[in-house]
Amino acid sequence: MVDHDLKSPFLSSQPSDLPHLILSVHDSDSSIEQSNNHNHVPNTSSRNPFEFIGSDGLFVPAPSTLDPFRNDTPNIEGLYELIKIVICLPIAIVRLVLFGVCLSIGYVATKIALLGWKDKHNPMPRWRSRLMWVTRGCTRCILFSFGICCFAGFFGGGGRGSYHWIKRKGKLAPREIAPIVVSNHVSYIDPIFYFFEFFPTIVASDSHDAMPFVGTIIRAMQVIYVNRFSPSSRKHAVNEIKRKASCGRFPRVLLFPEGTTTNGKVLISFQLGAFIPGYAVQPVIVRYPHVHFDQSWGDVSLGMLMFRMFTQFHNFMEVEYLPIVSPLDNCKENPAQFAKRTSHAIASALNVVQTNHSYGDLMLLVKASELKQVKPSSYMVEMAKVESLFHISGLEAVNFLDKFLSMNPDASSFVFSFCNGEFQYMFQITLSFHSGRVKFNDFLRAFRLRTCTLSEELFGFLDAEKNGSITFKQFLYGSAHVMKQPLFQQSCELAFAQCDTSGCNQISEQELGDTIRLAIPDYDEDEIHELFSIFDMGGGGSVSKDNFLSCLRLNPLLIALFKPCLVPRGSSQVDQGILEEIV
Secondary structure, eight states: OOOOOOSOOOSSOOOTHHHHHHEEEEHHHHHHHHTTTSSOOOOOOOOOOOGGGGGOOOOOOOOOOOTOEEEEEESSHHHHHHHHHHHHHHHHHHHHHHHHHHHHHHHHHHEEEEEEOOOTTTTOOOHHHHHHHHHHHHHHHHHTTTTTOOOOOSSSGGGGGGSSEEEEOOOOOOTTTTEEHHHHHOTHHHHEEOOOOOOEEEEEEEGGGGGGTTHHHHHHOOOEEETTTHHHHHHHHHHHHHHHHHHSSSEEEEOOTTTTHHHHHHSSOSSTTTTTTTOEEEEEEEOOOOOOOOOOOOOOHHHHHHHHTTTTTOOEEEEEEOOOBBSSTTSSSOOHHHHHHHHHHHHHHOOEOOOOOOOHHHHHHHHHHHOOOOOOOGGOOOOOHHHHOOOOHHHHHHHHHHHHHHHHOEEEEEEEEETTTTTTEEEEEEEEEEEEEEEEHHHHHHHTSSHHHHHHHHHHHHHHHHHSOOHHHHHHHHHHHHSSSSHHHHHHHHHHHHHHHTTEEEEEHHHHHHHHHTTTTTOOEEEHHHHHHHHHHTTEEEHHHHHHHHHHHHHHGGGGGHHHHHHTTOSSOOOOHHHHHHH
8 A cells, every 4th residue: 555644645636738527517497598588587576565465574484305195115116026916916816805705794784783773863772883793893804804914812802912913002091081082094904993993983074975885884983074174064073073972872982183194104283173172082003014015095096005905915003002191271271282292192102203284285285196297295385384374275275286387387407518628529418307486487477467576576575585486385375475464355355446447346357457557557458358367257358346356365466466556655555544445
């Protein structure tokens, strides 16, 4: 080995006349913009165009890098998995037959148990409940058909030795102590296990009632149906949870407070239905240890998930009953704080992080997938936090996503140029990736705006990073922030009144144009017509007050176009006197 002192370099410098390589990196988007004059780069002004309705600026949190719905093994990959599937195909056929037979027997037994029973408000009669043991036995065989072996203790027994490969820890508390059970939700296997384990009353989406076989079976569990988008339905569900939890003749009430399945690697935000009644709850956690096959029902179809389960040698499941969590202050604890303590107990036992994702994020993920976006998970925004801050629903967020995707969020790319000085050749490599960002020109096109100071201020308001493009999270936060402002609704009504110069409770294209030109004086007739088409939802040639207000709720950023007719000259706020007169 050659000795080196501390001052001498390990690599000797090369003579300057030897060939060298030059590497240049260019953002292809910026290169294109420089070569096309029509691609205007906005001046990211810090002026707030919504100060007149009470806005004090917009803050958008950094995007989360976690995807709680991503399955680790969505596809069949690797030689080992292929060989295993080929070997297990005959076993899968037997399992499928067993699954079908057990489901059919359980379905028939459940139909008999429900036959002639009309008093669904009261607990199921004892003889009907005993008949449901046939169905419960069938669910145990269904677990076995999915490769979750449980022959040990089949004809009795309990405790930790009841299952061969279902590892159980802890015990189910007596019903009179904890009438409500809450669990994390990872797979469709969860409710099947709980159905056999203690035959609970569950809270489920009303859409489940129409599912073949499943709808009939969960009706026998005296299910509490809820439409998550209906406030009255949610209120009724909470009342039913309280009523059934308070009556010892009903089974325990089981809820999955996350509201949907996740991959089990995080715990998403809890809904409050289990905690509003103020009864003690027992948290239960389920795990599915795996190496080659992830059983979580995330972004995988039900058919593929069942096929993969049928073609495993066996699948593993662990269940742990945690200590009871009781409300503090004699059942007067705030439900949100009660839910927070319970979710913390579950997350700690699972050793996972908690996030602000919710079912609304799954709706956004599904919508982006349906519209063939390159990276659908990039459109999740941690909807629980959005709902808490701005009080908008998942359905409203999906509507905003529709609007954002109409702006054609692009894929960014970088061009790497290589040049060798000696031989005088150059070649380029272009690497593309999905950015999910919207540029200024696409923003203008979607809102039928033109390049001007106001449109630059609108875009700059959303562009929190001041890099000339916006994400869906920035667009959603900005739109929701505007809608939340105390003067937004009144300003919308006042804007209609100011536009309706004829007093006929309808706005014509001419009237809208006259008002808009106060904000953008050089708007031509064609541009006014394009903008009018956004408000004229029915295509009738005039805009009613309801349509006008609905349009601004769907496109709240457009309220800035009416600022000149709402704010007196020299003022920064909407004229309160006019508001009182109009509203």
